[in-house]
Amino acid sequence: MKIFSAAQIYKADKLTIKNQQISSEALMERAATGLFQWLHERLRGTSVKIHLFCGIGNNGGDGIALARHLHEHGYNVHVHVVNYSEKRSKDFLINLERLKDRKIWPDFLSEKSTLPKIHESDIVIDAIFGIGLNREPEGWVAHLIKHINSSGAFTLSVDVPSGLYSDRVPENLEAVVESNYVLTIQAPKLSFFLPQTGIFVNQWEIVDIGLDPQYLEETETDYQFITKSDIVPLYIPREKFAHKGSFGHSVIMGGSYGKIGAVVLSTKASLNIGSGLVTAYIPECGYGVLQTAVPEAMVVTDDGDDHVKKIKIPFEPTVIGLGMGLGTETGTVHAISEFLEKNKTPLVIDADGINILAKQPGLLKKLPPQTILTPHEGELKRLLGTWKDDFDKLKKTMAFSKEHDCIVVVKGAHTIVIYNGKGYINSTGNPGIATAGSGDVLTGTLTGLLSQGYPALHAAIFGVFIHGLAGDIEASQKGYEAVTASSIINNIGNAFMALFSTKQEEEAPSGD
Numbered sequence: 057m058k059i060f061s062a063a064q065i066y067k068a069d070k071l072t073i074k075n076q077q078i079s080s081e082a083l084m085e086r087a088a089t090g091l092f093q094w095l096h097e098r099l100r101g102t103s104v105k106i107h108l109f110c111g112i113g114n115n116g117g118d119g120i121a122l123a124r125h126l127h128e129h130g131y132n133v134h135v136h137v138v139n140y141s142e143k144r145s146k147d148f149l150i151n152l153e154r155l156k157d158r159k160i161w162p163d164f165l166s167e168k169s170t171l172p173k174i175h176e177s178d179i180v181i182d183a184i185f186g187i188g189l190n191r192e193p194e195g196w197v198a199h200l201i202k203h204i205n206s207s208g209a210f211t212l213s214v215d216v217p218s219g220l221y222s223d224r225v226p227e228n229l230e231a232v233v234e235s236n237y238v239l240t241i242q243a244p245k246l247s248f249f250l251p252q253t254g255i256f257v258n259q260w261e262i263v264d265i266g267l268d269p270q271y272l273e274e275t276e277t278d279y280q281f282i283t284k285s286d287i288v289p290l291y292i293p294r295e296k297f298a299h300k301g302s303f304g305h306s307v308i309m310g311g312s313y314g315k316i317g318a319v320v321l322s323t324k325a326s327l328n329i330g331s332g333l334v335t336a337y338i339p340e341c342g343y344g345v346l347q348t349a350v351p352e353a354m355v356v357t358d359d360g361d362d363h364v365k366k367i368k369i370p371f372e373p374t375v376i377g378l379g380m381g382l383g384t385e386t387g388t389v390h391a392i393s394e395f396l397e398k399n400k401t402p403l404v405i406d407a408d409g410i411n412i413l414a415k416q417p418g419l420l421k422k423l424p425p426q427t428i429l430t431p432h433e434g435e436l437k438r439l440l441g442t443w444k445d446d447f448d449k450l451k452k453t454m455a456f457s458k459e460h461d462c463i464v465v466v467k468g469a470h471t472i473v474i475y476n477g478k479g480y481i482n483s484t485g486n487p488g489i490a491t492a493g494s495g496d497v498l499t500g501t502l503t504g505l506l507s508q509g510y511p512a513l514h515a516a517i518f519g520v521f522i523h524g525l526a527g528d529i530e531a532s533q534k535g536y537e538a539v540t541a542s543s544i545i546n547n548i549g550n551a552f553m554a555l556f557s558t559k560q561e562e563e564a565p566s567g568d
């Protein structure tokens with residue numbers, strides 16, 4: 057699913073109006089009808105008090121038109137116009153007149169107004185600002201937003217939570233509506249997915265207003281929200297006459313005294329995602345552990361007893377996943393540097409592997425093309441230095457990925473795969489996955505996919521999705537707290553099944 061910029065959405069609006077020969081006001085009516093249907097299906101005519109806070113632009117226009125539909129169906133509506141400017145949009149005014157024609161008189165809020173009482177059991181519709189927000193809301197509007205936030209009422213935002221930009225961090229985080237639900241027009245916005253701004257969006261869903269399909273289809277976007285329908289086509293079916301040699305030989309390289317479990321997890325994940333053969337490359341101390349914990353895997357031990365110190369792989373692997381539990385002992389750093397100087401095998405690098413690259417940035421030049429790096433935020437900071445905010449982080453990661461021709465998997469609640477100037481935002485996963493070792497599972501998963509011949513970018517996008525989905529399946533049965541890295545591995549198979557299950561509900565264009 058594409059994530060369009062505000063400028064692209066405005067362009068789509070214009071083209072739609074031209075190509076479908078409709079008025080902008082008719083387009084607003086489509087939005088309002090979609091919003092109304094969503095609400096009506098859930099409220100079914102209850103007498104709950106609905107406060108609609110409407111700005112004076114087109115976002116406010118959506119809200120005013122929605123108020124009319126709600127009123128016509130007997131709902132108890134209270135319309136408040138947030139009069140933050142005299143520049144009222146044409147379509148806002150048309151809809152305001154229609155409301156007045158029906159004898160609904162909004163109250164007009166300005167700097168001096170007393171704020172309306174909002175009871176916890178009321179519903180708030182937030183249509184103050186949409187994607188037209190171009191500066192911080194002024195004091196009294198910010199105060200109103202705080203008033204809405206502190207009411208405890210269920211808050212539904214139209215298009216975006218008011219005060220949230222689609223592509224930058226608000227100056228004043230207290231002047232943003234904390235939405236319970238966002239009904240976003242046509243496509244989700246980038247800010248929904250980043251930690252600093254996504255906190256204002258609890259759940260979201262799309263209201264499709266039928267914008268010009270050709271424009272939406274042909275327009276390239278910097279970011280995509282990756283859902284099941286993007287993932288299924290990436291799958292490489294296993295052929296009937298395939299043998300284990302068809303699915304490659306993964307090496308999982310890492311571990312040190314006390315951190316052999318990390319290699320166990322990656323090794324198991326690589327097997328479970330379908331790697332043909334897997335060899336763990338570990339320091340001597342982990343030999344017994346590995347052979348016992350993963351009988352399917354082979355083991356090659358390093359000369360080092362409790363950490364890796366001289367890498368010798370006695371065969372040609374298809375791919376190497378390295379870094380989990382490796383440590384950064386001087387001997388290990390030296391061994392990894394020496395290894396990377398000569399290595400031509402495709403790589404997935406995680407954890408201490410990334411920390412070693414950060415210590416010795418010269419090694420970045422030695423990485424094979426399209427090496428996959430899987431940093432969490434701390435590791436990414438070591439690689440890139442600091443950033444101003446989440447949007448700057450993405451920009452810097454894109455530049456880094458271009459400079460070194462590597463795929464960067466920026467891990468988080470919405471993991472984002474960055475490559476070639478584009479960002480692929482994952483839709484699966486839950487806070488239960490924030491647990492020890494889940495990153496090791498991801499590294500093994502990506503390694504196992506590369507081993508089977510998935511192109512590197514596909515492996516990253518597909519693997520991140522499956523990893524999150526496996527965690528979702530586990531959480532749906534056990535709750536968030538009980539999700540463990542091992543349980544994610546055990547659900548990889550179920551995640552594949554879910555991907556192809558025809559019993560699954562049709563994919564809804566929504567997220568949380």
Ligand SMILES: NC(=O)C1=CN([C@@H]2O[C@H](COP(=O)(O)OP(=O)(O)OC[C@H]3O[C@@H](n4cnc5c(N)ncnc54)[C@H](O)[C@@H]3O)[C@@H](O)[C@H]2O)[C@@H](O)CC1
Binds near residue numbers: 080111
């Ligand atoms: N044809 C269309 O353009 C459609 C637009 N739609 C709605 O229109 C919204 C965008 O509408 P607008 O472009 O009118 O913009 P908004 O309604 O988001 O904002 C209104 C205007 O306020 C001004 N403004 C921005 N920041 C301000 C601030 N901090 N203080 C005071 N004034 C400020 C800007 O001039 C802006 O255009 C979308 O989010 C969506 O809800 C929908 O009705 C669907 C169709």
Ligand SMILES: Nc1ncnc2c1ncn2[C@@H]1O[C@H](COP(=O)(O)OP(=O)(O)O)[C@@H](O)[C@H]1O
Binds near residue numbers: 471489
């Ligand atoms: N709040 C969250 N929601 C969903 N997934 C999360 C969340 N927090 C972390 N994750 C995922 O958990 C994994 C953590 O990886 P990492 O930090 O390397 O853990 P570890 O080092 O313990 O293996 C990543 O895949 C990340 O995307």
Ligand SMILES: [K+]
Binds near residue numbers: 184
């Ligand atoms: K809004």
